[in-house]
Amino acid sequence: MHAAGVLAKPDTLSEFGLRRVLVVLCVSEIVSWGVLYYALPVLAPAIADSTGWSIAGVTAAFSTGLVVSALVGIPVGRWLDRIGPRLVMTTGSVLAVPAVVGIALAPTLPWFVAAWVLAGVAMAGTLYPPAFAALTRWWGPRRLAALTALTLLAGLSSTIFAPLTATLLAHGGWRHTYLTLAAVLGSITIPGHLWGLRGRWPEPDPAETVRQEHVPDAIIRSRAFLLLVAAVALGTFTAFAVVVNQVPLLIERGMSTTSAAWALGLGGLGQVLGRLGYRHLVAATTVRVRGVVVLALTAATTGLLAVLPGPATLLIAAAMLAGAARGVFTLLQATAISDRWGAAHYGRLNGLLSAPALLATALAPWAGSALAQTLDGYPAVFALLAALGALAAVLAAGTVPTGQRHPT
Secondary structure (H helix, E strand, O other): OOOOOOOOOOOOOOHHHHHHHHHHHHHHHHHHHHHHHHHHHHHHHHHHHHHHOHHHHHOOOOOOHHHHHHHHHHHHHHHHHHHHHHHHHHHHHHHHHHHHHHHHOOOHHHHHHHHHHHHHHHHHOOOOOHHHHHHHHHHHHHHHHHHHHHHHOOOOOOHHHHHHHHHHHHHHHHHHHHHHHHHHHHHHHHHHHHHHHHOOOOOOOOOHHHOOOHHHHHHOOOOOHHHHHHHHHHHHHHHHHHHHHHHHEEEEEEEHHHHHHHHHHHHHHHHHHHOOOOOHHHHHHHHHHHHHHHHHHHHHHHHHHOOOOOOOHHHHHHHHHHHHHHHHHHHHHHHHHHEEEEOOHHHHHHHHHHHHHHHHHHHHHHHHHHHHHHOOHHHHHHHHHHHHHHHHHHHOOOOOOOOOOOOO
């Protein structure tokens, strides 16, 4: 039986209201990820060329925003449990607009960093964790279908915003691009969150507290929760380091930059296919087995990229497999709390679970290039990442609370 188990009491939202929430979050996640996350990799070279700031400095400002997002996400999780997503996500969207405008107008690198700090606060209120919390509580036993739809559509964010950002850059420079993106973000996400997320925030369903035998503080201190945090953080570091370092690895293997970029893009297609198959994996496995299998697949596909010398066709196939594993891992993380402890304290627990994972995301771009220099090439980096993924799979075996029967 699913962690949500028994049918919940009547929804506080009608079927139309539930679908409205899902549509709003799909659109707002595409835009929020596109503006606050995927635009920077496209614009970073132009920012460095225009300002004289180093690429490392520009990337460090972005990483600072991710660190702030991880830290702020912890109290945001508590607020989500108490008051729901409407105020939290609307506030995040409102803060995102001056943050992006500040990025666009920053006269010096310190001001640029400060604007990314504010953007980090906005990210904590607009990216996946609050959206996951909203769907987990409102959709109840049907949460997996809603979370799958959200991650499938939000996965198109880079597909939409990377070329859009490049087009804007070609016509007006990076500052004008960010100002335009700020207008897009504000005009879509603020009204979307303010009006689209209306509806009474339901109390935790008693069916969701069947496994909630301890207060949240006891869960947070438990061996299962601590191992889950470690496994998810290591898995996230592996997955994101693979994404940001895959192109230089494939170039080292003899592929052209264009071909390597296509391989990365096809990895995104693999990510979508992996998410489509997650419901079948849920039906066929227990919580423990699912965690071990997904993280082991992440490790195995990363290792495959490390050892395959070519040809290009096999490397592209391996990139798609790595993308599929990454796509499944996103849903594994989204459901990790509710599968083990129900949804009663999802916001708080998921905030704590997500914080180290976001820190790993912030560290991954720098760590990959630094390790490549130390280990004399990217194949050795990917072998190390595969080992970290394998360690995450081992830790996942201990992430089910003791005494929990027949987790699915």
